[in-house]
Amino acid sequence: MVQKNEFWSIWDLQKQNKQPVTIERKKTFNKKISDARQKAKEAFCFHCKEEVASFCNSHSIPSFCLKTIAKEGKLLMTNAFMNVQILDKEKGVKQTGTFQLICKACDNTVFSEYETPINYELKPTQQMLTQIALKNFLQHISRKKQEIALFESLSTEDTRDDPYIYNNLETKQFDLKIYTDKYNKAKQNLLNDHEVYKCLYFQTLPYICPVAFQDNVTICLDLHDKIINNIYTPTHLNDTTSIHISIFPLKTSTAILIFLHRSEFSEYKTFFKTFWKKNLEEQLEILNFIIFAYSENVYMSPLLPAEVLENQELIDIVRPVAPTFFPNKKQIQQDFKIALKETFSFSNMKRIPNLLSEKYKLKNFKEMG
Numbered sequence: 050m051v052q053k054n055e056f057w058s059i060w061d062l063q064k065q066n067k068q069p070v071t072i073e074r075k076k077t078f079n080k081k082i083s084d085a086r087q088k089a090k091e092a093f094c095f096h097c098k099e100e101v102a103s104f105c106n107s108h109s110i111p112s113f114c115l116k117t118i119a120k121e122g123k124l125l126m127t128n129a130f131m132n133v134q135i136l137d138k139e140k141g142v143k144q145t146g147t148f149q150l151i152c153k154a155c156d157n158t159v160f161s162e163y164e165t166p167i168n169y170e171l172k173p174t175q176q177m178l179t180q181i182a183l184k185n186f187l188q189h190i191s192r193k194k195q196e197i198a199l200f201e202s203l204s205t206e207d208t209r210d211d212p213y214i215y216n217n218l219e220t221k222q223f224d225l226k227i228y229t230d231k232y233n234k235a236k237q238n239l240l241n242d243h244e245v246y247k248c249l250y251f252q253t254l255p256y257i258c259p260v261a262f263q264d265n266v267t268i269c270l271d272l273h274d275k276i277i278n279n280i281y282t283p284t285h286l287n288d289t290t291s292i293h294i295s296i297f298p299l300k301t302s303t304a305i306l307i308f309l310h311r312s313e314f315s316e317y318k319t320f321f322k323t324f325w326k327k328n329l330e331e332q333l334e335i336l337n338f339i340i341f342a343y344s345e346n347v348y349m350s351p352l353l354p355a356e357v358l359e360n361q362e363l364i365d366i367v368r369p370v371a372p373t374f375f376p377n378k379k380q381i382q383q384d385f386k387i388a389l390k391e392t393f394s395f396s397n398m399k400r401i402p403n404l405l406s407e408k409y410k411l412k413n414f415k416e417m418g
């Protein structure tokens with residue numbers, strides 16, 4: 050289960066070929082990505098299975114929270130840290146975190162309860178949790194479909210025999226199956242509304258964080274560096290457990306929500322027993338570390354001070370996670386524990402600025418600006 054955007058890894062692979070970054074190569078690369086997106090598209094809405102002429106540009110995170118933190122309608126992507134030349138650092142609210150997999154009718158109806166800001170004044174309902182889970186899985190399914198199409202197109206060229214391409218394609222197909230299974234469970238619960246999702250944390254901060262987030266993340270290590278999920282197994286085809294995290298900046302506050310499917314709680318029990326005992330500041334530090342280390346679906350306000358974006362420790366944490374960095378399977382086996390620790394140990398969390406702390410609340414920057 051590789052979590053961050055594989056497009057970065059492919060770029061990394063291309064860099065290994067030691068070819069200079071030319072405008073021509075950027076164009077070719079962008080064409081590959083857009084072809085993959087086209088190829089991954091189907092004629093039917095993934096959710097209602099109705100035939101569609103055009104897909105909805107679904108947001109993987111509600112646009113109301115993006116608008117809250119935007120500056121002149123723009124938001125920063127995690128590539129603001131990465132500086133990958135071919136990818137955007139900044140995007141408009143309408144283009145941020147979008148995917149095309151379902152029809153407009155589904156997009157307008159299925160997610161309405163969780164996409165209503167006032168609903169965060171009380172503890173989120175089971176229906177809201179189900180809608181968030183559904184959205185997270187759809188977003189991952191859309192991405193996996195694109196990545197598969199992209200890897201398939203790459204594997205027909207000069208990289209055909211590259212074990213990296215071959216292994217990744219296999220992993221992606223496995224991940225797509227896992228996400229589809231999880232999506233189907235969530236879809237079933239839209240109707241059933243059973244208590245299948247367990248809310249582990251709901252907190253409203255009395256200020257606006259400069260960060261918006263929504264994703265399903267597979268946590269690898271607990272707070273004492275014990276393995277919860279090993280994503281670097283030799284085959285990569287391992288089933289994993291994950292939690293849903295939402296950080297929604299609202300008009301004057303920020304709602305933070307963590308939940309999971311009940312069947313996956315046992316893996317996270319120890320983690321949350323420790324987490325619940327921490328004070329608010331430490332809990333926010335942990336969450337801040339998780340969103341940057343584990344996901345790229347972090348959208349930030351351009352009002353953030355430059356020193357945050359230039360913070361080397363944070364840049365290192367944001368770096369994409371992929372077994373690309375391991376030359377062969379044998380080495381993965383030997384080094385996976387070290388690699389997991391290097392990437393995911395919470396002992397690193399105090400080294401990075403905590404963008405969820407009051408210190409970075411949005412009002413501060415707006416006043417300064």
Ligand SMILES: [Zn+2]
Pocket residue numbers: 094095096097098099151152153154155156
């Ligand atoms: Zn539909």
